[in-house]
Amino acid sequence: MEISIRNRRISNNGPAYIIAEACDNHMGDTATAKEMIRQSKLAGADCIKFQHHLPDEEMLRDIPMSDNFEEPLYDFLIKHALTLGQHIELKAYCEELGIDYLCTPFSYKAAVEIAQIGADAFKIGSGEMTDITSLKAIAALGLPMIISTGMSTFDEIKRTYSVMKKTGVLFGFTYCVSEYPPNYEDMNLNFIPIMKNEFSDCIIGHSDHTPDLYTSFAAVTLGAKIIEKHIILDKRTPGPDQSVSIDMRDLALLVDGIRKIELALGNERKIHAKEQSIREWAFRSVVSTKEIPEGALITEDMLWTKRPGTGIPSHRLPEIIGKKTRRLIPQNVLVSWDDIV
Secondary structure, eight states: OOEEETTEEEOTTSOOEEEEEOTTTTTTOHHHHHHHHHHHHHHTOSEEEEEEOOHHHHOOSSOOOOTTOSSOHHHHHHHHOOOHHHHHHHHHHHHHHTOEEEEEESSHHHHHHHHHTTOSOEEEOGGGTTOHHHHHHHHTTOOOEEEEOTTOOHHHHHHHHHHHHHHTOOEEEEEEOOOSSOOGGGOOTTHHHHHHHHTTTSEEEEEEOSSSSHHHHHHHHTTOSEEEEEBOSOTTSOSTTGGGOBOHHHHHHHHHHHHHHHHTOOOOOOOOHHHHHHHHHHSOEEEESSOBOTTOBOOGGGEEEESOSSSSBGGGHHHHTTOBBSSOBOTTSBOOGGGBO
């Protein structure tokens, strides 16, 4: 299965699709959001993702507060969520700079509005992963969906998979731990290969809430083909996603590291061209430990191994024991096949 966002195909045979998650770290300011787009492009990210919140569509006003929130989420979103007009402006700016625009709608109505402005796909948050009613309605809009799986059991993920398969919409999952930030012992990254095996016809990625880069790098080595990471222009900016966001310097390091890891993930074992010259001096050959007269019977105490590797290979030393010399062999020189009978 492949998922296409704008002109980019995400597949199990291609490079990881790197999403810079702007979340609400722009604090509703268009200029800040545009600067996040510009710097994400410069850092090499494939995509920048925003969120479309219609607070009254997605939540009741009085809901429990998470530890990372300093004010009720409803109140925060009323003040800082992007308007549809801002989404239109930001999407156009993404197209101008050549970076993909992606959005998480947090309600069906939000998804309809984002679809109407020409979105190529939806990213579905972990909180909506088990909301089968909304997932089916959003799937009916016909756009590919990337669904995060934080806070969910394996059975719940399997249920969503079965429902999504019946919709006929292209979709993938991102493995996720919805802690802000997570304990490293809670990450369980080896579940990524399990998901790849269980949902072999899906793209499996990783949505990462750690404040550094290590688990994202590890996820790529385990086969994740989507990496989503929260970003922020300044880590001192207050907000609910501050503690799980990396700055733009780290985003550039993330992209650079992932691309280097991908280059390094081949499975062919051979002697490479750059190794050949090193092999010639670093490997060991058979050498004489003493002067060996012409016609002498070679014994073990006459030979050892030293660099370079341009003579008789060291592993063939036993073949020389018991042979006779054709000529005098000085001490501490490479022994050649021409020296023995």
